[in-house]
Amino acid sequence: MSWFRVDDKLMDHPKWVAVKGAALDRAKSRTDARHHAQQAALVWMAAGVWGAGSNCDGIIPEHAAASIAPRAFLTEDEFHDAAELLVKSGLWHRLPKSRGGPGWEFHDWHDYQLSKQQVQRRQDREAKRKALYRTVEGRIVVEQVKRRDGDRCRYCWEEVIWADRRSAKRGTIDHLDPDGPNSLDNCVVACGSCNRAKADRTPEDADMQLRPPYWGDARDLAASGRDQVATGSRPDLTRGSGRARSGPDGPGQAGTGLGGAGRSGAQPPGPDLETHDHEGAA
Ligand SMILES: [Zn+2]
Secondary structure, three states: OOOOOOOOOHHHHHHHHHHHHHHHOOOOOOOHHHHHHHHHHHHHHHHHHHHHOOOOOOOEHHHHHHHHHHHHHOOOHHHHHHHHHHHHOOOOEEOOOHHOOEEEEOOOOHHHHOOOHHHHHHHHHHHHHHHHHHHHHHHHHHHHHHHOOOOOOOOOEOOOOOOOOOOOOEEEEEEEEOOOOOOOEEEEEEEHHHHHHHHOOOOOOOOOOOOOOOOHEEEHHHHHHHHHHHHHHOOOOOOOOOOOOOOOHHHHHHHHOOOOOOOOHOOOOOOOOOOOOOOOOO
16 A cells, blocks of 8 residues: 655645646636646645556656546546646656656655655565465464564563554564565564564664573573663574574474473464554554
8 A cells, every 4th residue: 555645834835825826927816826727736645645656757648637537526628737747846846757747746755755766675675574374384484473472572671562553562573684584594583563663674783682492491581581681781683583484394303391381372463463554662
């Protein structure tokens, strides 16, 4: 899914206010002007939504009017009239032939909207996440990750709840490198809260510490790990804790006697378990 982003100052922006002025210049009455200004606002919004969905990079080709207008409850003529007002007010620019015209271009699209590459990247990540839960290969990786990490978040070591879809403790699978593959090396168990805080970033970029899997004598491990956190020293992020053996054989092989704690309640996660919709949200 893509989003058309509108900032909260829109309706005080001089270009937005200018739409009404441009409409007054052209209309026979104030009622008429208001009507045209409303249509221009609607076209701006509808074209923006269409543009975000079709990854248009801010460009609305003239032929797109045929598809956008009816869905905004307008005729094509009304769309063209509205586009005229948007150009006059500066919210849109006319697209020259040299750049794919005839058509229009949103003013400062890239200041607010994602670029074509960003949208593509986001869609690729989304497809990969879906594949994690909807393909046989993906499900095998999920099972391996859960077997290695158990029901503990690799960032805060809190126990996650797989059956929970909403709370901060919900179980999710996080990609260490958001652009990396669906692999055992690149995926870890994370609670909803940590996953959300990390968002589409690496642990380094998010300034979050990746801990070893929480297996073994939980209390000792937790105490030492928390000391390390408290003093700012970071354990080796690339390996398990030794006792916390990772790998396809599972943690039960480590002989800790506690490896399987809490795993009996694990359920296969649904496709919506990993959410990064809220960028940078803490
Ligand atoms: Zn966590």
